[in-house]
Amino acid sequence: MEHAAHDTEERMEAALDTLRKAGHRITAPRRGLLTVLTSEHGPFSAEELHKLLPExxxxxxxVYRSLSALEETDLVRRCDFGDGIYRYEFNTGEHHHHHIICRKCGSVNNLEVCFADSLERLVRQMGYANVTHTLEIFGTCAACQAAAKA
Ligand SMILES: [Zn+2]
Ligand SMILES: [Zn+2]
Ligand SMILES: [Zn+2]
Known part of the structure; x- marks a missing residue:
């Protein structure tokens, strides 16, 4: 996903503001992580993020501690692809989406549709509050299928 440069800056400023208001200090690693996460979709594991930060x-x-501060303030969203590695992406809030992950190469694409609204409505009718959901789809991507045939 590509965003205009000024969008990235705006996200960054808003994110730093959220951190400050939640009483978190703006440390260099937190700023660094937000810079990576607001400019690229990811999602990235903590290890990948560590490598993407200036050496x-x-x-x-x-990195782990900073990520939990960012998660606590809802600035990042944690994705669980079921392989025991947590991955993180910037939580844009306005833009709910899911992922399709290739089992072979691990590439991630966004799914911009969500069919869970009716399910969420149903559980709200059952009396639940703070309803959220996670859904990740897995498959073998076209490139990996082609490589297997070659
Ligand atoms: Zn693949
Ligand atoms: Zn995503
Ligand atoms: Zn959804």
């Missing part, structure tokens, strides 16, 4: 900025433990 020597911080250790992996700091």
């Amino acid at each position: 020597g900025m911080c250790d992996p433990v700091t």
